[in-house]
Amino acid sequence: xxxxxxxxHAHFYHAESGRGDWERVxxxxxxxxxxxxxxxxxxxxxxxxxxxxxxxFPSPTDVSRGNDVMRAMADADRERVRWYVTVNxxxxxxxxxxxxxxxxSGAVGVKLLASRRADDALNDPxxxxxxxxxxxxxxxxxxxxxxxxxxxxxxxxxxxxxLAARHPRVAFILAHLGGGGDWAHTLPAVVDTPNVYPDxxxxxxxxxxxxxxxxxxxxxxxxxxxxLTMETGLAKLRALEVVGLPEDxxxxxxxxNAARLFPPGTFPRCVAA
Amino acid sequence: MIDCAAFIGPYPFRQLPHPDPDVLVxxxxxxxxxxxxxxxxxxxxxxxxxxxxxxxxxxxxxxxxTLHPAPVVRPDWPRWEHMLRDLVEQxxxxxxxxxxxxxxxxxxxxxxxxxxxxxxxxxxxxxTVRFEDLRQRSALDVAGDLTAAHIRTLARAGASxxxxxxxxxxxxxxxxxxxxxxxxxxxxxxxxxWIWGPPEDHFAHLVRTIGAERFVYGTHWPLRLTQNxxxxxxxxxxxxxxxxxxxxxxLGR
Numbered sequence: 001x002x003x004x005x006x007x008x009h010a011h012f013y014h015a016e017s018g019r020g021d022w023e024r025v026x027x028x029x030x031x032x033x034x035x036x037x038x039x040x041x042x043x044x045x046x047x048x049x050x051x052x053x054x055x056x057f058p059s060p061t062d063v064s065r066g067n068d069v070m071r072a073m074a075d076a077d078r079e080r081v082r083w084y085v086t087v088n089x090x091x092x093x094x095x096x097x098x099x100x101x102x103x104x105s106g107a108v109g110v111k112l113l114a115s116r117r118a119d120d121a122l123n124d125p126x127x128x129x130x131x132x133x134x135x136x137x138x139x140x141x142x143x144x145x146x147x148x149x150x151x152x153x154x155x156x157x158x159x160x161x162x163l164a165a166r167h168p169r170v171a172f173i174l175a176h177l178g179g180g181g182d183w184a185h186t187l188p189a190v191v192d193t194p195n196v197y198p199d200x201x202x203x204x205x206x207x208x209x210x211x212x213x214x215x216x217x218x219x220x221x222x223x224x225x226x227x228l229t230m231e232t233g234l235a236k237l238r239a240l241e242v243v244g245l246p247e248d249x250x251x252x253x254x255x256x257n258a259a260r261l262f263p264p265g266t267f268p269r270c271v272a273a
Numbered sequence: 274m275i276d277c278a279a280f281i282g283p284y285p286f287r288q289l290p291h292p293d294p295d296v297l298v299x300x301x302x303x304x305x306x307x308x309x310x311x312x313x314x315x316x317x318x319x320x321x322x323x324x325x326x327x328x329x330x331x332x333x334x335x336x337x338x339t340l341h342p343a344p345v346v347r348p349d350w351p352r353w354e355h356m357l358r359d360l361v362e363q364x365x366x367x368x369x370x371x372x373x374x375x376x377x378x379x380x381x382x383x384x385x386x387x388x389x390x391x392x393x394x395x396x397x398x399x400x401t402v403r404f405e406d407l408r409q410r411s412a413l414d415v416a417g418d419l420t421a422a423h424i425r426t427l428a429r430a431g432a433s434x435x436x437x438x439x440x441x442x443x444x445x446x447x448x449x450x451x452x453x454x455x456x457x458x459x460x461x462x463x464x465x466x467w468i469w470g471p472p473e474d475h476f477a478h479l480v481r482t483i484g485a486e487r488f489v490y491g492t493h494w495p496l497r498l499t500q501n502x503x504x505x506x507x508x509x510x511x512x513x514x515x516x517x518x519x520x521x522x523x524l525g526r
Contacts, residue, residue: 025472032471032508143409180408184287203469204406205498208290231470234504242303 003251004039004270006258007233009138009175009201009225012043014069018051026073030080032230036237039255040267044084044111044138045070056114056140056152060094063087067098071105082266084111084138089122096129103133108266109173112139118155119162127167136171136261138199139163143181156181157189157196164193171195171261176227178202178236183209187216194221197261200236200253201227210239219249223257275341276301276309276499277367277399277521278439278464278491281332284314284404286411292495294336301339304499306490310343310367310399310521314495317371317401317416322347326360343367343399346391347375348383354390361394366525367437369399371416372423379422385430392433397524400424402440402467404496421448428457435524439464439491443475450483458483462519464491470505477509485516 010029013022033041045066047058058066067085074083085102087095087110099110110130116122118139130137142154157174164172172195177183179202190196198213200222213222224240226233240250248256255270279301281294292314301309311333316325326344333340342365346357357368368391372384391398402419424438428449438449438461446463453461465488469475480488492499509516 025474028474028510029472031510035508180406182409204409205501206287207495207498208288211290228473229469230472231476231504231508232501234508235498235500238500238504239498 002037004255004267004273005037005224005237006255006267006270007033007038007041007226008173008223008258009199009227010041010043011228012045012070012073013049014045014066014073016051016065016069017045017049019049029230030077033080036230036234039080039269039273040082041080042082042084042109042258042262043070043074044086046086046111046113054151057090058086058088058113058115060088060091063094063098067102071102071107074106082108082262084109086111086113087126088113088115089120089126090115092122092125095126099126099129099133099135103135107135108262109135110137112137114140114152114154117153118159123163124166127163127170131167131170134263136173138173138175141175141179141186143177143179143183144185145181157186161190161193161196164190164196168195171197173223173261174198176202176225177213178204178206178209178232179227180204184212187213191216197221197223197257199223199225201225201233203229203232205232205235210236211243214243214245219245219252220257222253224253274306274490274520275522276306276492276494277437277489278401278466279309279494280312280314280496282314282328284496285318286405286414289495294332294340297494298336298339300494300499304492304503307522308339308341311340312343312345312369312399316345316369317374322350322356326356330363341366343369345369345371346387348387349375349377353387357387357390357394361396365396367397367399367521369401371401373416373419379420379426384423384427388427388430388434388436392431392435395433397435397437397462397521398427399437399439400427402438402445404440418445421445421452424449424461425452425457428453428460432456434460436461437464437489437521437524438462440467440493442467443469443479446479446483450487458487461487462489462521462524463487464489464502465505466491466493466497466502468505470508474510476505477513480509480513480516485513485518488518489521490518
């Protein structure tokens with residue numbers, strides 16, 4: 001039996017996300033996941049993905065609707081799917097209610113987009129509630145913010161490190177180290193903040209990224225993930241297998257770190273394996 | 274299978290681990306590839322192509338059975354026609370050009386002349402869409418991605434033209450392919466290293482719509498993980514898993 005594998009950063013689409021092929025895309029994720037050997041997909045739905053409000057600034061209505069369909073999709077595939085509850089910190093009361101509602105219906109983490117800079121005080125009550133429930137927070141990140149980009153209020157490793165320093169008992173998953181921008185900037189930006197854990201997802205497959213991340217942060221701080229491009233996930237998995245990592249370190253990146261960061265009992269098939 | 278998109282040498286904008294020919298030979302063996310068309314990575318940023326080609330050819334001498342030079346010919350440089358003929362006679366199976374880095378627009382007459390001359394000599398012209406994602410590019414790296422207008426102009430230049438375009442995504446590829454006649458489409462081959470696999474399945478879509486035979490294998494080593502191209506093939510839906518891509522070895526003289 002192959003070692004378990006957790007994709008800590010995945011997304012599903014739905015009927016109200018403005019694309020007619022949403023079921024095909026979701027099915028393709030699961031098909032590719034099976035081919036790669038993914039044991040669990042930890043998935044979020046980002047509101048309406050721009051259909052009725054912006055992807056990175058979703059309206060409260062779209063946030064709730066997205067979380068509803070996400071919960072239903074997770075319930076329909078308990079064997080393989082776990083989920084993040086998505087929130088927009090600009091609507092504090094709604095965000096806190098959504099987290100409570102999500103926890104009550106099985107969410108295992110919180111997804112923060114780019115609705116507010118990571119170190120903004122509006123994120124503090126969300127982090128506090130995540131801590132109370134023992135939930136990790138997956139935060140959308142641009143690697144090295146050198147300017148503003150349209151349609152998102154981007155944050156980089158430095159911004160997230162400031163938030164994480166204020167909430168040392170919360171695990172922050174830094175999204176898609178390979179997802180655009182300069183990953184080499186991110187690694188020193190978070191090295192001294194031990195509760196920040198970059199995931200390796202993103203369309204970028206730069207040679208040197210994985211080796212440097214292992215060198216700077218160590219295997220105990222990295223999570224394997226795919227996000228929107230699963231072929232790059234598979235490529236990174238195969239690269240991890242040839243860089244000469246000790247078996248324990250490889251296991252940590254594949255699933256062990258995720259199993260440690262998410263609430264106990266989230267991934268029973270990994271523990272059983 | 275030959276890798277049509279490999280390089281040696283340093284990259285101006287970030288440190289690359291071991292961009293050396295002996296390492297490339299080992300990587301190709303690990304990936305089950307029989308060889309590579311190899312370019313010299315500093316070349317696009319150097320004005321005079323002569324020194325870049327000399328460095329490339331010298332570095333590949335010990336590995337010529339596996340690493341095949343794909344040197345650069347700059348068609349606005351004096352005596353470029355002689356340089357092209359010499360390089361082909363010395364055994365280069367392909368020629369590289371970087372019109373974006375040389376400030377050449379899509380209708381540049383010298384690029385058209387280069388494409389035709391390569392065609393007459395029966396060597397493909399390799400065009401690189403990008404070396405890095407736009408989102409991470411250095412502020413000093415201002416060349417921009419190769420455009421569909423550049424590619425279709427060259428594809429229309431003449432029946433003998435053969436282009437190998439590396440680093441394109443779905444959008445550029447579709448804009449170019451569907452702007453050409455069937456005859457012109459057959460003059461262009463594409464690598465799929467930058468094309469998204471599942472769940473969007475852009476690569477599967479393109480294999481269905483333009484045909485697997487239009488694709489060639491390119492890794493973009495030492496910039497990108499060589500495993501990515503293989504992963505893209507391995508994650509094709511079952512019905513396409515045995516689609517036969519083209520080996521650029523078949524394009525040789």
